Amino acid sequence: MDAVSHFIHALPLDLLIIQTVNGIVAGMILALVASGLTLIFGIMDVVNFAHGELFMLGAYIGVIIVAATGSFWLALIGAALIVALIGAALQIATLRPLIGRDPLNTILATFGVSLVLQNLVLWWFGPTARRIPEPLGASFTLFYLQYPWYRILIAALSAVIIGSFWLFLKYGKFGIWIRATAQDRVMAQAMGIPVPLVYTGVFAIGAAMAAASGVLFAPLVGVSHTMGLDWVLKAFIVVVVGGMGNLGGSIAAAIFISLLESYATIWVDPSQAVIVSFVVLILTLLFRPTGLFVATPK
């Protein structure tokens, strides 16, 4: 008991609180990326390897729009719309011909798409990282840190986007089409729902969400052509831990994993903190292979 209480007293409380805030901010962005991924998976049975590249593409388009107009908010909306269009085009060109084939083909196709996108961006923009300035300079005092309000704003905005998306799924006409298609593709088609259009729309929405999170996240780190790789891996972990195709589970898993990772960085190097999420994944696969936040299937 003595050792335990000693450990608890030795915990740096201020650091813990700072890392909790950091973890929630990172978790909300991750949730935004992962909810697009899980939406695409849940409805189309497509594991979108190119999701990280759509995130990266969003950040780059944000860089261009900020450079041209100087407005961050215009960049956020513009990037989401443009990447939605790109996503729709990609879906029509590469995924639509694969409908009805083994779903493994779609992993390969989206992997190809991700290679092409990544190298196109490398070719156009070069290997140097770009920056988007923070739209909000203000900060507040958190212990000994000047904590930027912008980070809090990111978390709030991500929550708003996810929330409005959920409302759209629940009450919007297209949202109801999406849910119907997810439940029973054949029946939905029989009821007159244009399933191919739903597929393209879902991919576009997922792409827009990835792009929005790319723009939101860009001020915190540089924008580079490899920034998508880390995110797509993390998003995969989140989606598996949360239960594939389960929106609520993904959001919970995103915050859970980000919190664990940011606590781990108190003790270890950030590049090693990733191992924590890997361990969570392994434990999930061992004991709850359908996902941590899903009711055990009977």
Add this chain to the structure above:
Amino acid sequence: MTSVPLDKVSPLGKMRLSHTTVFWIGFCAVMALLIAAPLVLPEFWRRFLTEILIWGLLAMSSDLLIGYTGMISFGHSAFFGLGMYGAAGALIAFGPPNLWLAMLFGLAGAAGAALFVAFFSTRLRDIYFAITTLIFSQIFYVIIFTWTPVTGGENGLIFSRPHLWIPLLYDARFTSTTMHWFVLAVVTGSYLVLRRVTQSPFGMVLQSIRENEARTRAIGYAVERYKMVSVMLSGLFAGLAGVLYAIQNQFAAPDFVYFLTSGDTVIFNVMGGIGTLVGPIVGAGFFQLMRDLLSRMLGDQFPYLIPLGVIFIVMIIFLPQGILGFARRWLNK
């Protein structure tokens, strides 16, 4: 008039060759070409061909999973990399560097990684298997990348090449020609072993898992155990490719453990034709040739993966069987 079976009408009559004969004649012809190649090719192309064979071995090892067991592995970079670092460890730690010790250590490393991956990921199917193998390979990548005192971290390891040493028979420095023959011998041996494995009763069970897992289980096969063995076998051969690559290039770098290497492996498979064993080697050759051609035509700065990625996507849509897909049945007979 009695009907004559069609093949008896052929002017060759009884000269008609059986499938086995044709197969082995073709095999010997290709082998003869590959053995003679380093004698006529200039240095650059000699090394190029050797590397194609090494990448081909890596791709062939993953074909056992993709083409025969029906599981797409996105984690072969882990086995390849562990083979590479295992060989590097043996070559650095023990002097004078010994070829067979390097191979032993490399295979042990790859087997360890394969055991780990096989144990956890074979519980899962399809997409889940692909994602978990990918994430496992990233675990090894992070460990190798951050454990600088042992693995050299970002810089990797540099070491000297062992002698080509066959106990009591031969002991000399590797030249690019003997290196090629050595790699060719290992790759050919691996091909013959893998071909034997896929045609054995064990291989038949793997193929039946690919076709219908539930039914295979219902017949009474311990599907998980078969999958585990096939992942481990595949990992061993991938590790062998890593050892060869380490000996050929005298360095080990964390980049090879990164999952893009696994992606390349899958691309070689799809381009060449899965489920054929030789197809992935052809795919690796096609990929490397295109890459070289493209960077000659468009300059070194041009990212060759743009056109190659487009070719890859087009092939998935229109030619999912790959270059050798048309011969799949024949090659497996």
